[in-house]
Amino acid sequence: MSGAVRHWLNQRISSLILIPLVGWLLWATTRLAGADYATSVDFVTRPFNAVMIFLVAIIAFYHAQLGLQVIYEDYVPEPWATYLKSLTRIACIVGWLAVPAAILRLAAGA
Amino acid sequence: MTSKSDQRPISPYMLGPYYRFQMTSFLSITNRMTGVFLAVVAAPLMVLWLASLAAGPALFDAYTAFLGSVPGKLIALICLYCFAYHLTNGIRHLVWDTASGIEMPQIHLGGWIMLLFSVLLTVVVWWAGS
Numbered sequence: 608m609s610g611a612v613r614h615w616l617n618q619r620i621s622s623l624i625l626i627p628l629v630g631w632l633l634w635a636t637t638r639l640a641g642a643d644y645a646t647s648v649d650f651v652t653r654p655f656n657a658v659m660i661f662l663v664a665i666i667a668f669y670h671a672q673l674g675l676q677v678i679y680e681d682y683v684p685e686p687w688a689t690y691l692k693s694l695t696r697i698a699c700i701v702g703w704l705a706v707p708a709a710i711l712r713l714a715a716g717a
Numbered sequence: 718m719t720s721k722s723d724q725r726p727i728s729p730y731m732l733g734p735y736y737r738f739q740m741t742s743f744l745s746i747t748n749r750m751t752g753v754f755l756a757v758v759a760a761p762l763m764v765l766w767l768a769s770l771a772a773g774p775a776l777f778d779a780y781t782a783f784l785g786s787v788p789g790k791l792i793a794l795i796c797l798y799c800f801a802y803h804l805t806n807g808i809r810h811l812v813w814d815t816a817s818g819i820e821m822p823q824i825h826l827g828g829w830i831m832l833l834f835s836v837l838l839t840v841v842v843w844w845a846g847s
Binding site for chain 1: 768797
Protein backbone atom coordinates (compact mmCIF):
# COMPACT_ATOMS: atom_id res chain seq x y z
CA MET A 608 0.00 0.00 0.00
CA SER A 609 1.45 3.38 -1.01
CA GLY A 610 2.06 6.15 1.51
CA ALA A 611 -0.75 8.31 0.11
CA VAL A 612 -3.31 5.49 0.27
CA ARG A 613 -2.22 4.64 3.80
CA HIS A 614 -2.57 8.32 4.77
CA TRP A 615 -6.06 8.51 3.23
CA LEU A 616 -7.16 5.28 4.93
CA ASN A 617 -5.71 6.23 8.34
CA GLN A 618 -7.53 9.58 8.14
CA ARG A 619 -10.84 7.70 7.60
CA ILE A 620 -10.19 5.05 10.28
CA SER A 621 -9.29 7.72 12.84
CA SER A 622 -12.44 9.70 11.86
CA LEU A 623 -14.66 6.67 12.48
CA ILE A 624 -13.10 5.99 15.89
CA LEU A 625 -13.35 9.68 16.79
CA ILE A 626 -17.14 9.89 16.23
CA PRO A 627 -18.05 8.14 19.52
CA LEU A 628 -14.97 9.53 21.32
CA VAL A 629 -15.81 13.16 20.47
CA GLY A 630 -19.43 12.48 21.44
CA TRP A 631 -18.13 11.40 24.86
CA LEU A 632 -15.76 14.39 25.00
CA LEU A 633 -18.61 16.85 24.40
CA TRP A 634 -20.65 15.15 27.12
CA ALA A 635 -17.63 15.32 29.47
CA THR A 636 -17.23 19.07 28.84
CA THR A 637 -20.87 19.62 29.89
CA ARG A 638 -20.06 17.86 33.20
CA LEU A 639 -16.82 19.81 33.69
CA ALA A 640 -17.82 23.31 32.57
CA GLY A 641 -17.58 25.48 35.69
CA ALA A 642 -16.67 22.48 37.90
CA ASP A 643 -14.38 23.14 40.87
CA TYR A 644 -10.97 21.54 41.46
CA ALA A 645 -12.10 18.57 43.57
CA THR A 646 -14.98 17.68 41.22
CA SER A 647 -12.68 17.88 38.19
CA VAL A 648 -9.98 15.70 39.79
CA ASP A 649 -12.62 13.15 40.79
CA PHE A 650 -13.97 13.07 37.21
CA VAL A 651 -10.59 12.76 35.49
CA THR A 652 -9.27 10.03 37.81
CA ARG A 653 -12.24 7.68 37.40
CA PRO A 654 -10.70 4.76 35.44
CA PHE A 655 -13.23 4.83 32.57
CA ASN A 656 -12.92 8.61 32.13
CA ALA A 657 -9.12 8.44 32.35
CA VAL A 658 -9.00 5.81 29.59
CA MET A 659 -11.42 7.83 27.42
CA ILE A 660 -9.35 11.04 27.79
CA PHE A 661 -6.21 9.08 26.94
CA LEU A 662 -7.83 7.51 23.83
CA VAL A 663 -9.40 10.71 22.53
CA ALA A 664 -6.10 12.58 22.92
CA ILE A 665 -3.99 9.91 21.21
CA ILE A 666 -6.34 9.49 18.23
CA ALA A 667 -7.39 13.16 17.86
CA PHE A 668 -3.77 14.43 17.79
CA TYR A 669 -2.91 11.77 15.22
CA HIS A 670 -5.96 12.76 13.13
CA ALA A 671 -5.01 16.45 13.43
CA GLN A 672 -1.47 15.67 12.29
CA LEU A 673 -2.75 13.86 9.18
CA GLY A 674 -5.18 16.69 8.35
CA LEU A 675 -2.67 19.50 8.87
CA GLN A 676 -0.14 17.69 6.69
CA VAL A 677 -2.52 17.79 3.70
CA ILE A 678 -3.20 21.49 4.25
CA TYR A 679 0.55 22.27 4.30
CA GLU A 680 1.03 20.27 1.10
CA ASP A 681 -1.82 22.17 -0.60
CA TYR A 682 -1.05 25.74 0.46
CA VAL A 683 2.50 26.08 1.80
CA PRO A 684 5.54 26.10 -0.52
CA GLU A 685 8.62 24.04 0.29
CA PRO A 686 10.72 24.04 2.39
CA TRP A 687 8.19 25.59 4.81
CA ALA A 688 5.73 22.73 4.39
CA THR A 689 8.36 20.26 5.61
CA TYR A 690 9.30 22.51 8.56
CA LEU A 691 5.63 22.85 9.55
CA LYS A 692 5.16 19.10 9.25
CA SER A 693 8.06 18.50 11.68
CA LEU A 694 6.78 21.18 14.05
CA THR A 695 3.32 19.57 14.01
CA ARG A 696 4.80 16.16 14.74
CA ILE A 697 6.71 17.57 17.73
CA ALA A 698 3.56 19.30 19.06
CA CYS A 699 1.66 16.03 18.61
CA ILE A 700 4.29 14.08 20.59
CA VAL A 701 4.20 16.72 23.36
CA GLY A 702 0.43 16.26 23.56
CA TRP A 703 0.74 12.47 23.55
CA LEU A 704 3.13 12.66 26.52
CA ALA A 705 1.46 15.51 28.44
CA VAL A 706 -2.04 13.99 28.60
CA PRO A 707 -1.14 10.59 30.15
CA ALA A 708 1.46 12.29 32.37
CA ALA A 709 -1.17 14.66 33.79
CA ILE A 710 -3.69 11.85 34.34
CA LEU A 711 -1.09 9.59 36.01
CA ARG A 712 0.05 12.41 38.29
CA LEU A 713 -3.56 13.09 39.35
CA ALA A 714 -4.27 9.38 39.83
CA ALA A 715 -1.13 9.00 41.96
CA GLY A 716 -2.13 11.97 44.14
CA ALA A 717 -5.77 10.96 44.54
CA MET B 718 12.64 31.69 -19.64
CA THR B 719 9.82 29.44 -18.53
CA SER B 720 10.29 25.79 -17.82
CA LYS B 721 7.66 23.24 -18.65
CA SER B 722 6.54 22.95 -15.04
CA ASP B 723 5.77 26.71 -14.93
CA GLN B 724 3.21 26.30 -17.70
CA ARG B 725 1.25 23.56 -15.99
CA PRO B 726 -2.26 24.63 -15.01
CA ILE B 727 -2.72 25.13 -11.29
CA SER B 728 -6.00 24.26 -9.61
CA PRO B 729 -8.16 27.39 -9.24
CA TYR B 730 -8.98 28.87 -5.85
CA MET B 731 -12.61 27.95 -5.45
CA LEU B 732 -13.40 30.99 -3.30
CA GLY B 733 -12.92 34.71 -3.77
CA PRO B 734 -13.42 36.89 -6.85
CA TYR B 735 -12.24 34.25 -9.34
CA TYR B 736 -15.04 31.80 -8.83
CA ARG B 737 -18.82 31.96 -8.37
CA PHE B 738 -19.84 31.29 -4.77
CA GLN B 739 -20.87 27.68 -4.26
CA MET B 740 -22.13 25.97 -1.13
CA THR B 741 -20.01 22.87 -1.86
CA SER B 742 -16.64 24.64 -1.89
CA PHE B 743 -17.63 26.87 1.04
CA LEU B 744 -18.60 23.91 3.26
CA SER B 745 -15.43 22.08 2.20
CA ILE B 746 -12.99 24.88 3.07
CA THR B 747 -14.91 25.47 6.31
CA ASN B 748 -14.32 21.82 7.21
CA ARG B 749 -10.58 22.46 6.89
CA MET B 750 -10.76 25.76 8.81
CA THR B 751 -12.70 24.22 11.70
CA GLY B 752 -10.17 21.36 11.75
CA VAL B 753 -7.27 23.82 11.93
CA PHE B 754 -9.01 25.75 14.72
CA LEU B 755 -9.57 22.53 16.69
CA ALA B 756 -5.92 21.53 16.29
CA VAL B 757 -4.38 24.96 16.94
CA VAL B 758 -6.77 26.42 19.56
CA ALA B 759 -9.19 23.85 21.04
CA ALA B 760 -6.75 20.97 21.58
CA PRO B 761 -4.06 23.11 23.30
CA LEU B 762 -6.74 24.76 25.52
CA MET B 763 -7.98 21.32 26.61
CA VAL B 764 -4.48 19.98 27.24
CA LEU B 765 -3.78 23.13 29.27
CA TRP B 766 -6.93 22.50 31.29
CA LEU B 767 -5.68 19.01 32.16
CA ALA B 768 -2.14 20.28 32.83
CA SER B 769 -3.43 23.03 35.14
CA LEU B 770 -5.48 20.43 36.99
CA ALA B 771 -2.34 18.33 37.49
CA ALA B 772 -0.40 21.46 38.56
CA GLY B 773 -2.73 22.11 41.50
CA PRO B 774 -5.71 24.22 42.66
CA ALA B 775 -4.04 27.65 42.33
CA LEU B 776 -3.25 27.36 38.61
CA PHE B 777 -6.49 25.49 37.94
CA ASP B 778 -8.63 28.19 39.58
CA ALA B 779 -6.85 30.94 37.64
CA TYR B 780 -7.25 29.09 34.35
CA THR B 781 -10.92 28.20 34.85
CA ALA B 782 -11.61 31.80 35.92
CA PHE B 783 -10.28 32.86 32.52
CA LEU B 784 -12.39 30.20 30.76
CA GLY B 785 -15.45 31.44 32.67
CA SER B 786 -14.90 35.08 31.67
CA VAL B 787 -16.63 36.62 28.64
CA PRO B 788 -13.63 36.23 26.27
CA GLY B 789 -13.06 32.69 27.62
CA LYS B 790 -16.70 31.76 27.03
CA LEU B 791 -16.56 33.21 23.52
CA ILE B 792 -13.50 31.08 22.68
CA ALA B 793 -15.21 28.03 24.22
CA LEU B 794 -18.34 28.64 22.12
CA ILE B 795 -16.27 28.91 18.91
CA CYS B 796 -14.41 25.71 19.87
CA LEU B 797 -17.75 23.97 20.50
CA TYR B 798 -19.13 25.04 17.12
CA CYS B 799 -15.93 23.86 15.41
CA PHE B 800 -16.32 20.45 17.11
CA ALA B 801 -20.00 20.29 16.06
CA TYR B 802 -19.26 21.35 12.48
CA HIS B 803 -16.21 19.12 11.97
CA LEU B 804 -18.04 16.14 13.53
CA THR B 805 -21.26 16.47 11.49
CA ASN B 806 -19.53 17.44 8.23
CA GLY B 807 -16.93 14.70 8.82
CA ILE B 808 -19.74 12.13 8.95
CA ARG B 809 -20.99 13.60 5.63
CA HIS B 810 -17.54 13.08 4.10
CA LEU B 811 -17.44 9.49 5.41
CA VAL B 812 -20.82 8.82 3.73
CA TRP B 813 -19.39 10.13 0.43
CA ASP B 814 -16.42 7.77 0.83
CA THR B 815 -18.86 4.88 0.45
CA ALA B 816 -19.80 6.42 -2.95
CA SER B 817 -23.33 7.25 -1.81
CA GLY B 818 -25.20 10.56 -1.72
CA ILE B 819 -22.97 12.13 -4.37
CA GLU B 820 -25.66 13.49 -6.72
CA MET B 821 -25.81 17.31 -6.64
CA PRO B 822 -29.33 17.60 -5.07
CA GLN B 823 -28.29 15.13 -2.33
CA ILE B 824 -25.07 17.06 -1.69
CA HIS B 825 -26.97 20.33 -1.26
CA LEU B 826 -29.66 18.73 0.92
CA GLY B 827 -26.98 17.01 3.03
CA GLY B 828 -25.20 20.35 3.41
CA TRP B 829 -28.30 22.05 4.82
CA ILE B 830 -29.04 19.09 7.12
CA MET B 831 -25.44 19.15 8.36
CA LEU B 832 -25.60 22.93 9.06
CA LEU B 833 -28.86 22.46 10.97
CA PHE B 834 -27.44 19.57 13.03
CA SER B 835 -24.19 21.43 13.79
CA VAL B 836 -26.16 24.38 15.20
CA LEU B 837 -28.54 22.08 17.13
CA LEU B 838 -25.64 20.11 18.62
CA THR B 839 -23.92 23.36 19.66
CA VAL B 840 -27.10 24.67 21.33
CA VAL B 841 -27.78 21.38 23.15
CA VAL B 842 -24.20 20.94 24.44
CA TRP B 843 -23.92 24.61 25.50
CA TRP B 844 -27.29 24.41 27.28
CA ALA B 845 -26.33 21.11 28.99
CA GLY B 846 -23.06 22.65 30.20
CA SER B 847 -24.53 25.84 31.66
